[in-house]
Amino acid sequence: MKTKLLAISFFVFSVLALTSSVSAQTSPTVQNFTVTSTSFNPNAYPNAYDVSYSLNNASSASSVTLNADCHAGLTVQKMNDAGGLAPFICGDIGAGGLNGRFAYGAETLTLVFTNSTSQSISEAITLSAYGMNSVTKYVTVPPAPPAPTPQVISFNVTPSVFNPRGYPNAYDASYVFSNASPASGVTVTVGCYQGMTVQTLNDAGGLAPFTCGDIGAGGANGYFAYGGETRSLVFTNSNSQSISVSVTLSAAGMNSVRKYITVSPTSFPPVTLTPTATPTPAPTSQPNPTPLPADIDTQNPQGACLDLQNNLRYRMRDAGTTDDISSFQDYLQANGYLHTEPTGFFGVLTLKAVKDFQQANGISPTGFVGPITRSKIKQLSCR
Numbered sequence: 001m002k003t004k005l006l007a008i009s010f011f012v013f014s015v016l017a018l019t020s021s022v023s024a025q026t027s028p029t030v031q032n033f034t035v036t037s038t039s040f041n042p043n044a045y046p047n048a049y050d051v052s053y054s055l056n057n058a059s060s061a062s063s064v065t066l067n068a069d070c071h072a073g074l075t076v077q078k079m080n081d082a083g084g085l086a087p088f089i090c091g092d093i094g095a096g097g098l099n100g101r102f103a104y105g106a107e108t109l110t111l112v113f114t115n116s117t118s119q120s121i122s123e124a125i126t127l128s129a130y131g132m133n134s135v136t137k138y139v140t141v142p143p144a145p146p147a148p149t150p151q152v153i154s155f156n157v158t159p160s161v162f163n164p165r166g167y168p169n170a171y172d173a174s175y176v177f178s179n180a181s182p183a184s185g186v187t188v189t190v191g192c193y194q195g196m197t198v199q200t201l202n203d204a205g206g207l208a209p210f211t212c213g214d215i216g217a218g219g220a221n222g223y224f225a226y227g228g229e230t231r232s233l234v235f236t237n238s239n240s241q242s243i244s245v246s247v248t249l250s251a252a253g254m255n256s257v258r259k260y261i262t263v264s265p266t267s268f269p270p271v272t273l274t275p276t277a278t279p280t281p282a283p284t285s286q287p288n289p290t291p292l293p294a295d296i297d298t299q300n301p302q303g304a305c306l307d308l309q310n311n312l313r314y315r316m317r318d319a320g321t322t323d324d325i326s327s328f329q330d331y332l333q334a335n336g337y338l339h340t341e342p343t344g345f346f347g348v349l350t351l352k353a354v355k356d357f358q359q360a361n362g363i364s365p366t367g368f369v370g371p372i373t374r375s376k377i378k379q380l381s382c383r
Contacts, residue, residue, distance in 0.1 A: 185217030
């Protein structure tokens, strides 16, 4: 009897020992677990860390999980292979939860922390798996650096360079920023005054509404470029006295900059009717003179004759005019109106040259190359 009891006891002990041995062999153990500043950070995110681990004796049933503690004012994101960011949910969410599945053998995950508070936060990152004690590492996440304050490089309100229809009180509001971003909310605001209206001048020389007053970024006047822009404004003053008008440039995080212009009472020039030209009597026929010998250019029979096929205006390019702009710039340069090489772009220098040409040839100097100016160029170049 005693022998049987000893045998049974030995058997039970052996089973327990074997079970313990198997359990010891199959329980996951941490070989490595580190949290270090990341070496891959193409977008230079602050507070970016590589969380790396490797486990022994782990399997798909080990339910490996990485948890980042939740704190008020702290957000966590996961960096992808392209350097972009994706959500990472803080808190004890369990294996295979909202943050997806973690490799049971080894993995490196890059986490980016954003601390919107004014104090540093001690953040716990915990590695856990079924059948092993959790391991926790801590990182200190300092407050996020303040966004750079937009700086005004230049802000000017000057008479418009492009004003083909000769509007009175037309001004270019031009600005250039540094350290600005789409979130800066750049706005140009014009003060409201009784008897005054404001319009914006488009690329074709026409007018569109512009709302005065403090309307906020992206409001009734649309989006203002955060880097720099020129907006042409036309003021109409129906009063009998001039008005001092404020034009204000503002953006988030900076003091507004204000310029003042004097808008005189608007008076449009009277319409002048062109008298009907008296027909010139035909000249008396004369005997044909003996023709002079001439060299003929067979490659270009017209020689320097320029017959523009398109109306040309400020800011146009060759692409939309079958190279008319380059040809016209050649003509202006050859005749002393333009002092630069042709570029194919109707810019400020070309606009001035056009006005000088029109002034010299009895045409109102609007800078717009329409039928009257085109006809004059053809008349002068093709004779």
